[in-house]
């Protein structure tokens with residue numbers, strides 16, 4: 001077990017969005033989070049990644065095992081593709097970037113400044129950074145936004161290779177990633193109930 005979420009209650013903007021969320025992620029396992037827009041998937045991933053505290057419940061994981069990739073690519077526009085990957089590798093104390101370049105077919109783009117990449121190429125570079133971190137648990141929020149069919153398949157095979165190496169991933173997505181081995185967790189049933197009115201008179205106002 002690389003990640004255990006127990007009875008987690010989370011809020012966004014001061015409003016409770018999900019409550020009582022529990023699940024476990026195993027080494028080599030993948031879980032896909034599903035649910036309608038606005039239900040709280042991003043909030044759940046951010047909480048698990050340690051970017052915001054939960055209202056209640058626990059997240060058990062080695063913080064050094066997790067890497068989070070959210071909506072913003074966070075690339076350095078003036079650095080080339082290769083420099084961006086080297087920068088990211090250094091941040092995580094690593095050196096190896098060739099596997100990341102190959103997995104996301106960035107070889108012909110290595111010398112291009114990230115700011116000049118297309119939206120899909122930027123996204124591929126953003127995902128390639130996951131590989132250079134060497135971290136085993138990928139927490140991914142809508143990783144396939146802007147990707148064409150080929151790039152979605154590239155992403156799916158990078159995930160599969162990661163799982164085969166004993167890595168794990170938790171992914172919020174609205175599309176079919178072509179990962180039949182992934183378990184699906186519907187977050188709808190964890191939608192928080194509206195705040196209860198504790199003053200009886202108020203209920204009639």
Ligand SMILES: Nc1ncnc2c1ncn2[C@@H]1O[C@H](COP(=O)(O)OP(=O)(O)OP(=O)(O)O)[C@@H](O)[C@H]1O
Nearest residue numbers: 012013014017035036037038039040041042043044
């Ligand atoms: N900064 C904020 N302040 C207040 N409310 C917010 C803020 N950010 C998000 N919300 C609200 O919190 C709720 C949960 O948002 P969240 O982004 O976690 O949903 P989601 O399931 O990831 O949605 P989507 O599928 O559209 O990405 C939504 O109702 C959203 O409008």
